[in-house]
Amino acid sequence: MRIATIDAINRHFFSTMLKEVHKHYPNISFTLTTINNIHIQQALISGEADFGIMLNPQTSRELQVRAFAEMNMGIVVPTGHPLASRSAVRFSQCLDYPFILPSAPLMISEPVEALVNISGNEVKEVAVSNNIHMIRTLIKEQMGIGILCRLDILDEIESGQLAFVPLTDPQLKPFTLALCVSPARQLSLAASMMLNQLEMLFSQL
Numbered sequence: 001m002r003i004a005t006i007d008a009i010n011r012h013f014f015s016t017m018l019k020e021v022h023k024h025y026p027n028i029s030f031t032l033t034t035i036n037n038i039h040i041q042q043a044l045i046s047g048e049a050d051f052g053i054m055l056n057p058q059t060s061r062e063l064q065v066r067a068f069a070e071m072n073m074g075i076v077v078p079t080g081h082p083l084a085s086r087s088a089v090r091f092s093q094c095l096d097y098p099f100i101l102p103s104a105p106l107m108i109s110e111p112v113e114a115l116v117n118i119s120g121n122e123v124k125e126v127a128v129s130n131n132i133h134m135i136r137t138l139i140k141e142q143m144g145i146g147i148l149c150r151l152d153i154l155d156e157i158e159s160g161q162l163a164f165v166p167l168t169d170p171q172l173k174p175f176t177l178a179l180c181v182s183p184a185r186q187l188s189l190a191a192s193m194m195l196n197q198l199e200m201l202f203s204q205l
Contacts, residue, residue, distance in 0.1 A: 001030040001191050004040045004049035007132060014053075021197045028190050037107060044182040050191045051181045051198075055107055064183040066195060067202035070174040071149040073111065074166040076139055083145070084163035091115045091147075091169050098126040098144035100135050111172055112147050118171070136162070149175055177205075 005014060018030065035043060040052040045062050055071075057063055075094055077083050083094065101116070101123070102109045109130075116123050126144045129135050132152050139146045140161055147167070156162035179195075179202055181187065187195065 001028060001051075001194050002033065002049045003030055004033050004035055004043045004052040004054075006037050006040070006054055007034050017198065017201050020201060021194055024197055025190070025193055028194055030194070036105060038105075040180070044180060045184070047182075047185060050185075050187060051179060051195055053177065053179055055175050055177055057176070057178045057180055062182060062184065064181050065178045066181055067199040068176050068178040069202055069205035071151050071177050072166055072174045073108065073147055073149055073172050074164045076136075076146040076148050076153055077163050077165065078140060078142055079160055079163050081145065081163065083165055086165050088166045088168045091167055092119065094145065095119060095122050095124070098124040100127045100129065100138045100144040100146045101125055102132075102135060102147070103128050103130045106130055106132065107175065108148060114171065115147070115169065151177065 022028070033043070033049065037054050037056075040049070040054040041057065041060070041063050043049040044052050051066075057065055075083055075089055081097075083089060083097070102112055104110075124144075127138055129138070132148070135146050135148065136153060136156060138144065140156070148164075150157070150164045153162050153164060157164060179198055181195065
């Protein structure tokens with residue numbers, strides 16, 4: 001099976017999901033390809049991938065969403081940070097702390113930029129990066145706090161390195177993580193079985 005995914009899920013989250021699939025279908029092998037979110041739809045249409053996992057898929061007759069889960073944005077801090085114990089927070093309540101901000105082509109960069117603009121440019125910016133791994137690393141090194149989706153730091157939450165505090169700003173909309181296929185392409189029996197298993201796992205997110 002050929003699976004196209006975004007970089008954010010090629011970590012413990014997805015490996016755990018694939019382990020569960022492998023347990024049910026041990027004879028199915030798969031090829032994982034990490035590509036930019038905007039290129040996953042084309043990979044499905046062209047047949048380079050049997051199915052893809054992407055953020056905010058565009059409505060199209062060439063793309064079918066088989067399962068999805070909503071991913072909210074939040075403040076990411078080291079576990080000992082003063083904000084770590086909060087159950088939720090507004091962006092304006094975080095401006096006393098230095099930020100490590102995301103940049104394009106990361107999809108999260110646009111809503112973060114909107115928050116920064118609304119704040120009147122009061123954000124203390126210590127670093128900007130277009131790499132999720134670098135942002136996580138700098139936060140763990142306590143250079144500043146960040147804004148990411150919970151999905152981006154699942155490993156660090158489980159290991160106790162980082163904490164995720166949901167942002168409650170009303171202008172923020174959740175991202176949609178979607179399991180997609182091309183309806184024009186006929187999946188093999190093995191691919192269909194694996195897809196059904198992934199659909200079930202998505203429903204548990």
